[in-house]
Amino acid sequence: MTERFMLSRRDLLKTSAAGAALGLASAAFPIRAARAASATVGFIYVGPKDDYGYNQAHAEGAASLKGIGGISIVEEENVPETVDVQKTMESMINLDGASLIFPTSFGYFDPHMLAMCAKFPDVQFRHCGGMWNKDKHPMNAGSYFGYIGMGQYLNGVVAGHTTKSKKLGFVAAKPIPQVLLNINSFLLGARAVDPAIACQAIFTGEWSLAVKEAEATNALVDQGADVITCHVDSPKVVVETAAGRGAFVCGYHANQSPLAPEKYLTGAEWNWAKVYKMFVDDLIAGKPLPNFTRGGLADGFVKMSPLGPAVGEAARKQFDATLAEMMKGGFSVIKGPLKSNKGAVVATAGQAFVETAIELESMDYLVEGVVGSTA
């Protein structure tokens, strides 16, 4: 009896000591005080965050924030572009206390993100893509994007030197302005090497359809395309299928050279770490976040994969020269005289659209030399 009492008293002592320690700890690190200088940032991805592509590029950017004091990250992957993303945003705001949210996929914007902007006016939303417009959309929303078309132009330069059949292939997801600009840039880069080069585009209709992407790649190689690139969420299937058929590949979104070390020429990669750090620095400093954020190679938003072993000397030289030109700023991919592949004039002689030109964000044509249709 006594022993049992002793034991329980000892337990009681232990418990109260632990309780006191806990109280001390919370006094030493007051939760409320820490909160003032801290913020939770939410990231939403449409696919898995290690997909060798779009989502991986964003997730790497998000991961780079983890060392910054006071910032905590919440992430959710595989969120469809439906009302599901609204629920994800609500839970990030209500349960995790997120004050800045990056819904990274194109289809999250309208109506899902806009609905959340109206519902939570104190939370900041920044969407990846070119859809925010200050006349139409709320000020707690915004968009950020990189001029990755420049990277596809450089891909095209290397592809133009590498192709023997003078035919390039492009596996594209949906005919939206960013994708069209990438296709056009890829071809124009190649045409800077040889104006006889053509590019065949195939649209799969979805951001991620593994079997259809493989079929599209096979169809392009069957038609004689010998350098393939793509704009889909996960280029893994395209890169592996093309390399398996003996074609060269240019990467997109992230570095896919480990998937095809011999056949990988170069690739246009995102560098979101830089962009997310800019936003978070502003957030910590209490400054208003920019609504319209854009940048290219020179700003460090976009980078190129290291050139692969199959890239020849002439290609390397022109790649370096073009890259140097772009780093100076003011480089234009779309410059006149230029026609669309339906014969309409898209740029008159002397007219040039630099990378920052807002007209490029509503592109609805494929240039002459691209075999493909926007609808």
Place this chain on the structure above:
Amino acid sequence: MEATDIGLWGVPLAMLGGAIRVSTPFIFVSLGEAITERSGRINLGLEGTLVFGAMSAYAVAVMTGSPWLGLLAASVAGLCFGLFHGWICKFPKVNDIAIGIALMLFGTGLAFFFGKPFIQPSAPDLPAIPFGAWSDIPQVQAALNVNVLFLIGAALAVFLWWAFRNTRIGLIVRVVGDSADAALAMGLNPSTVRLLATGVGGALAGIGGAYLSLYYPGSWTERISSGQGLMAVALVIFARWNPLGCFAAALLFGGAGALGPALQSVGVTQGYYLFYAAPYILTLIIMIATSSPNRTLAGAPGELSITK
């Protein structure tokens, strides 16, 4: 790589190649489902089994370096899923369709959970047999590079067609599927037969998944299946529960799926969304043309919960 201009021949060639490449998961899942449904039960969970099979095959192939062990792992995993479905459905008043949907979500979720570390590494592929070696045209060679699983699937379809008619096991499965009372009167236990039929169906669906991750498209991602498992279940009805019909329907769907990209590659670029819908429009037309208000579907097992 020798470039040969094949022009418009690319379309039929791509459809042939596509039929061979894309159809294999359809073949295995629909044959598996045909066995299950012939025994009088529907397993809608095969989509989950397919995805889990794809993941387990890839994971085992990465870890052991052998695609064949991966294939074995996928079929064992599929067998377990099938037996699980069959076991739950043995209890009274359990709805097999509801359990199937639950297992579909469970299988996909479990595959995503265990599959995370295997998205990045590369696994060895299952071998293919170059039937196109006689041709000098690289496109023909590529189209006729036939994976062994496709051949196994074709042989299996013929075997099942024969076995359903001519073997004791085939007749047992059919009688259980057509009339549980008759089976009981014969001294058969319908629950056990259905349990085993669902298990075998699951194993075949797992093999279909292994084809996706180990051959074509040949990598494990969470988006590897674009609903092939569900489509294959529908194909069984489309094929009137006939294994040879399943094989033909799978080929048709594979070939029709290749039509959209192939047409774009030869310059027919307008209206590709319509071409992508081609297989489904075709299904609708055939279903409407062969349906009748006066009789039930020919060949439908009498014990199926959708036809009862």
